[in-house]
Amino acid sequence: MHNFFFGIYPYIALTVLILGSIARYETDPFTWKSSSSQLLRRKQLILGSVLFHVGVLVIFLGHFFGLLTPIWVFDALGIGHGVKQTLAVVAGGIAGVMALIGGGLLMHRRWTDPRIRRTSSFADIAILGLLLAQLVLGLGTIVVSLQHLDGHEMTKFMSWALGIFTFDGNAASYIQDVAWIFKLHLFLGLTIFLVFPFTRLVHMLSVPLRYLTRPGYQVVRSRRVNRDTGAE
Numbered sequence: 178m179h180n181f182f183f184g185i186y187p188y189i190a191l192t193v194l195i196l197g198s199i200a201r202y203e204t205d206p207f208t209w210k211s212s213s214s215q216l217l218r219r220k221q222l223i224l225g226s227v228l229f230h231v232g233v234l235v236i237f238l239g240h241f242f243g244l245l246t247p248i249w250v251f252d253a254l255g256i257g258h259g260v261k262q263t264l265a266v267v268a269g270g271i272a273g274v275m276a277l278i279g280g281g282l283l284m285h286r287r288w289t290d291p292r293i294r295r296t297s298s299f300a301d302i303a304i305l306g307l308l309l310a311q312l313v314l315g316l317g318t319i320v321v322s323l324q325h326l327d328g329h330e331m332t333k334f335m336s337w338a339l340g341i342f343t344f345d346g347n348a349a350s351y352i353q354d355v356a357w358i359f360k361l362h363l364f365l366g367l368t369i370f371l372v373f374p375f376t377r378l379v380h381m382l383s384v385p386l387r388y389l390t391r392p393g394y395q396v397v398r399s400r401r402v403n404r405d406t407g408a409e
Contacts, residue, residue: 182364184349187341190370197374198382225282232276233308236315239269243331244338258328265331266322269315277312284309304376307369314362321356330355334363 243265251261284305287293322330333351340348352360373379 179353180349182349183337183352183360184346186364187367190367194370194373198379201374201379221282221286225279225286228275228279229283230279232272232274232279235272236269236276239265239272244335245342246335247339248332248335258332259326260328262322262326262328262331266319266326270319273312273316273319277309277316280305280309280312300376304369304372304378307365307372311362311365311369314358314365317358318356318362321358334359 243261251258284302287297287302287305325331333355336351337348339345340351352363369378
């Protein structure tokens with residue numbers, strides 16, 4: 178089962194993530210959004226949303242570059258494994274707590290306000306619940322990581338992640354002996370990738386970069402007289 182969950186399941190999850198997102202965008206583009214309820218309990222929404230999104234963004238970038246950057250790059254830069262491990266624990270811990278508090282506020286708002294709950298789908302609540310569970314597991318891994326501050330444990334996950342993206346058939350074996358909480362954290366993360374195209378998370382892919390380069394627009398009110406009514 179270990180080889181399936183960490184050697185085959187990653188490819189299933191990533192394939193569904195990519196093809197499912199493309200299919201949804203092409204066949205049902207009007208659902209490619211995060212429905213707004215910002216007029217209800219606005220202060221709680223703003224605080225929770227800022228904490229959650231900033232925390233998740235830091236965590237995502239940390240995992241992306243931390244796991245997919247080849248080990249030799251850190252060695253060439255003179256960044257020791259212990260230093261990288263400590264940075265991951267500190268930065269990841271702070272970002273994780275921020276995201277967990279923010280996500281908790283968003284879940285409380287969505288779950289306890291009858292008006293917001295009526296406009297929330299099962300997928301809206303379920304994916305937020307999965308993300309909160311993932312955050313709790315991620316913070317739980319810090320307890321184990323503090324026992325391996327030499328960074329050796331982290332190199333196993335780096336080898337696994339790089340192995341998956343380079344189609345290394347032995348990738349699963351690199352994390353064979355890691356603690357169960359790490360494996361559960363990885364499995365739940367892959368599952369979030371799997372369900373990603375079917376949830377509101379797809380709005381993460383819609384970065385409005387064109388707004389940075391588009392020319393400015395000016396709304397001009399016409400003062401021409403309407404010949405039929407005489408009105409401007």
